[in-house]
Amino acid sequence: MKSAVMGRTVMVSVLLAGVALMGASGCNALRDDRYGALMVNIDWPEETRGIPSYARSARIILQDPGGGFGYGGNGYGDRAQIVNRNRSSAYEDEIRFDNLIRRYDEDYPFFDHYIEVIFYTGTGGSGTVVATAPYTFRYREFNWNHSLNVSSYTAAEIVSLRVDGPFTVTLAGGARSLIGTGLDRFNRNLALPPRALRWEVVGGDAGTITTDGVFTPVRQGSVQVRLYEADGSVEPAVATINVVP
Structure with a gap:
């Protein structure tokens, strides 16, 4: 069935x-x-x-x-x-x-x-x-x-997502990996494999991000990124990443 x-x-x-x-x-x-x-x-x-x-x-x-x-x-x-x-x-x-x-x-x-x-x-x-x-x-x-x-x-088990940063990156510092976490109903962190979560840019053009969370700054400014579960069952988390010199 x-x-x-x-x-x-x-x-x-x-x-x-x-x-x-x-x-x-x-x-x-x-x-x-x-x-x-x-x-x-x-x-x-x-x-x-x-x-x-x-x-x-x-x-x-x-x-x-x-x-x-x-x-x-x-x-x-x-x-x-x-x-x-x-x-x-x-x-x-x-x-x-x-x-x-x-x-x-x-x-x-x-x-x-x-x-x-x-x-x-x-x-x-x-x-x-x-x-x-x-x-x-x-x-x-x-x-x-x-x-x-x-x-x-x-x-x-997963009920929500959280972006843990970094929320400020330097243009001179180059690419950085952003950290995202899945949470259970008790607000505890779930140790999920990389394939479980995905990233994308939803606003701004100061940087780019790969689906596995590698953020590359391209100019000063800010970027809105979205963290979502690969299966799409929970509400995505959105955060702003600021790019400084």
Whole structure:
């Protein structure tokens, strides 16, 4: 299942599946009502928006349901798998968790299962967390094959941008790198890779700037520069750079 985010398409879906038991005659016997499986699908987007394009890996965490079936002492503990993005074009990764206990026995209720997909800037679940997708699900009666879309639950960590300067450069000093920062909802700095942010001149002609933030003064005066996220999901930050002799 796919959903449009910021006008572009991205999908993170979860498929719950059970496997029928086979009797000696080769016919399907009754299903073991206690067990199911979990499959997590991630449609990595093209270099666009949804899951941030600068995300390079995802960690899928399935929490142990805990005491819900602890009566039998057969909790499987938290499980996690990591998938690395291996191309820049759109494609789908699939992650499967098997032998999930739906409920301890017929007389017990189905358990709530909690999963979270966490996206990182680096491979192997390293670097900065840039988006998360939490979801809680529960198996139902006669439900061994169930799909649900968690795309709408994916939230990027970045909420604002800030230009940190320098705001005054000398004409004689030549090119300088400007510093820009992405901030989370707690106003904390996010250590984002250079590919995550872009720069451009939006006013004035006293200097030029490359997309990666190298400012070159060309005469005395001032220039308005804009810092924006490569995926365009947050409000850009604008600052004035003054060029002095």
